[in-house]
Amino acid sequence: MMMLRTLSPISNLKLSGRSNLLNSTSLSSQKIVIKPRFNSNDAWKSRPDNEFQKKLRNVGISAHIDSGKTTLTERILYYTGKINKIHEVKGKDGVGATMDSMDLEREKGITIQSAATFCTWGDHRINIIDTPGHVDFTIEVERALRVLDGAVLVMCGVSGVQSQTITVDRQMRRYSVPRLVFINKLDRAGGDAFKVLEQLRKKLVLNAALVQIQIGKESNLHGVVDLIRQEAVYFDGNNGEHLRRETIPPELKDLAERTRSDMLDRLSSADDEIAEMMMEEKVPTAEQIESAIRRATLNHKFTPVFLGSALKNTGVQLLLDGIVKYLPNPMETPIEALDVSGQGKEKETKIVLNSDSKAPLAALAFKLEETKFGQLTYMRIYSGTASKGDNIYHVASDKRMRIPRLVRMHANSMEDISEIKAGDICAMYGIDCASGSTFTNGTKVAMSSMHVPEPVLSLAISPKKKDNLTAFGKAISKFQKEDPTFRSHVDPLTGETIISGMGELHLEIYVERMRREYNVDCNVGAPQVAYKETIQRKADYTYTHKKQTGGAGQYAKMMGYIEPIPFEGEKQVVEFGNHLSGNNIPPNYVPAITKGFQEAVEKGPFIGQPLTGVKFVVEDGATHPVDSSELAFRICTVNAFKEAFQDADPVILEPIMKVEISVPTEFQGIVVGGIAKRKGAIDNSDQQGEYTVIRADVPLANMFSYANDLRSVTQGKGEFTMEYNKHEAVTRDVQDKLVAEYEKKRKEDNK
Secondary structure (H helix, E strand, C coil), X not given: CCCCCCCCCHHHCCCCCCHHHHCCEEECCCCEEECCCCCCCCHHHHCHXXXXXXXXXXXXXXXXXXXXXXXXXXXXXXXXXXXXXXXXXXXXXXXXXXXXXXXXXXXXXXXCCCEEEEEEECCEEEEEEECCCCHHHHHHHHHHHHHCCEEEEEEECCCECCHHHHHHHHHHHHCCCCEEEEEECCCCCCCCHHHHHHHHHHHCCCXXXXXXXXXXXXXXXXXXXXXXXXXXXXXXXXXXXXXXXXXXXXXXXXXXXXXXXHHHHHHHCCCHHHHXXXXXXXXXXXXHHHHHHHHHHHCCCCEEEEECECCCCECHHHHHHHHHHHCCCHHHCCEEEEECCCCHHHCCEEEEECCCCCCCCEEEEEEEEEECCEEEEEEEEEECEEECCCEEEECCCCEEEECCEEEEEECCEEEEECEEECCCEEEEECCCCXXXXXXXXXXXXXXXXXXXXXXXXXXXXXXXXXXXXXXXXHHHHHHHHHCCCCEEEECCCCCCEEEEECCHHHHHHHHHHHHHHHCCCEEECXXXXXXXXXXXXXXXXXXXXXXXXXXXXXXXXXXXXXXXXXXXXXXXXXXXXXXXXXXXXXXXXXXXXXXXXXXXXXXXXXXXXXXXXXXXXXXXXECCCCCCCHHHHXXXXXXXXXXXXXXXXXXXXXXXXXXXXXXXXXXXXXXXXXXXXXXXXXXXXXXECCEEEEEEEEEHHHCCCHHHHHHHHCCCCCEEEEEEEEEEECCHHHHHHHHHHHHHHHHHHCC
C-alpha cells in the first residue's frame, strides 16, 4: 500500500512580497529581461470561486536530453497515486514510461512530444508537462514554458550543465518562469552535487543554493539531509514510498552546517527579512526560511536546489513538497496580452489580465495533436471560464466555434470535464485551429506569441506511390499546424516538396510518422543545409530596364546602393530604404519597388538561398510617360539588386552548430581528430569521471551521419548533442563548389 506524505501547512507561508523585490532583474550575459512576479491584495483573488487557484500549480519538467526527466515524472505520478506501478523508459518492461505514449518514444527512449498530466499532492493539484530534452524538439519546451507558471530544471549529477541546459535556462528567462533545480542521477559514479551547484552559479548565473545534502555517495545513496528542517530523510520500501525522518548522521553534521550557512547567506542576499535577521544574529525558523525562499524564487532572486535519484526512488517526495511550497499559483503570475481591437498605429496595445474565473474568457491553444477522434487542442485558460457547449470566439479567424468536448489529459488517456476555470490547463476536441490561437468570449484580445526558431535543415520528399498524394498532402498540412518549426514548400524550379526542420532527427521522426499514421512511404532526398547569402561592402547601382514589344513596352530606371547591416542568429534581417526626392519616380511605383526587393532577397543570386544583413536603398531614377509601370519597376528592382550584389563582395553563410560530445576518455584523441576532419573548432573539454565532454563548433553540412561515425569509433559508447549557434561565412573553396553545383542544377532544370 502506498503512503502519501502529509505536507507542511502552506497557510503558514507569507505570500506578500516586499517592495524591493518588485524591481526587474536583468542578466546582461543573457540579454533577456526577467519580469518580476508580484503578489497584490486585489479583492478578486479572495473570492470563493478563485480559491482553488491557491492550491494549483502548473509546472514543466525540463532538462538536457537523458537527464532523467521522464523517469522523474513517472515517480511523481506514482507517489501522488496517479499510477499504481512504475515503468521505465525505452519500454524495457514491455510497457514503457507513462508519459512516453508514442511508440516512437518508447522505441528510441527519448521524449519527442511534450505530454501533459495532472496529479494531487496533499491538498494541492499539479498540472505537469514533461518536455523533450533533444534540441530538435525545442519548440515543445518553448510552448510548454509559454503557458506554465513554474518549472523544475532537472540536472544530471554527473554531466552537470550541458548545451541544452543552457537553452532551457534561456527559455525559462524569456517567459519569466521561476524554477527549482533537481540534481538527478546522484547514484551514478562521478555524481557530485557540489560540482553541479558551482556550474549553476557560474554558467547559468543563478543565485542557487542546496536545500539538501545527500546521504551516501554514488551507489550507496539512500537518503538526504533536509537543511531547512535539519533532519535526515530516508526513503524506505520497495519503491521508496515510506519516508523515515531521523537526526542527522554525526559524520554529516559539519557538512550540513556549512552548507546550511551557505544557503542562508545566499538567501539573505535575495530577501530583506532574512538579511535583517542575519544582521541581528537571530536564527530563522524553518517556516521563515521557507517563506523567504518562496518570495525570492517567485521574484527570480534565488533558486533552491534539491537532490536525489529518480531511478533509485530517492528525493522525489521532497521535490513535490518544494513544488507546492515555492512555485507560484496562477494568480501570482503576471499575464500580458494584446488588445487588437484598435486601428492603425494603435491596433495592438499591451494589457494585463487577471487570472479571475469571473472575468471575460482568454485562452491560448498552445499544442495540437491528431487523434482517431479528430484534432486535440491543448489550452491554457488565462482568465474566465470555458464550459462544454460554449460558443467561443477565435480571434485570428474572427469566427465563433462551439466546444463539443472538454478533457483533462493524462499522457494519452483523458478524463471528460464539464468546465475549466482560469489558471487551469485542459484539452478540447472538435476545434479547428492552429497552434498559438487565442480564444475569447468575443473580446478582441490576443495572447502574446511564443518564440519560434528558424529551421536549419531541409529535405526533398515525395510519396513512393502516386495514389498516396492526397494522404501525403494531408500529413504535411497537419504536421505544419502541430509544429511551427516544421515548414514545407514546393520548389518552383523542380516541383519537389521540400520539408524543413530543426535537424536530422526532427525530420526523420516526421517521415516515420507519415509512414505509421498515414500509411505513406516516402522517397527522401539528401539533406539540404539552410545556407544564407550576404554582402560585405557597399556597392552603387544604376540600372535601366527596357523592353519593347509591338504595343506598350516596359521602362524603368533606378539609382541607389546596397550596403551590409548588422544581423545575428538565424532570422532574416533585410531593410529597404526610400531616399527618393522629387518626382523622378512617382510615389505610386514605390510599393512595386518594395515588392521587387522582397522577391530579390528571398532567393539570392549566388545559390538561390535567402539573403540577410542587406539594406537596399533607392535614391533616384526615371520614368517613361507610356512604358513605365509597376511591373517594369518590380523587374528593374530585381535586376538592379542582382547587379549591385555582384559588386558588394558577396559571401555564402552556413549554419554553425554547437556540438557537445560525451565519450570514454580512452577515445578522446580519435574523436577530437574526427571533429578536426569535419572542419570543427574545439571550444573546450572537461573530465567527468571516466568520460570526457568535448565542446566544439562544427559546420552543420559536415555533421551528417556523425552519429554512425561516433558509434563506430567509440564502440557504441559515445553520445553527442548539437544545437544552432550562428551563421558564418564559408571558405572560398566551399563557396566556389556551392555556386558551381547551383549553376549545374539550374542548367539541368532548364533543359
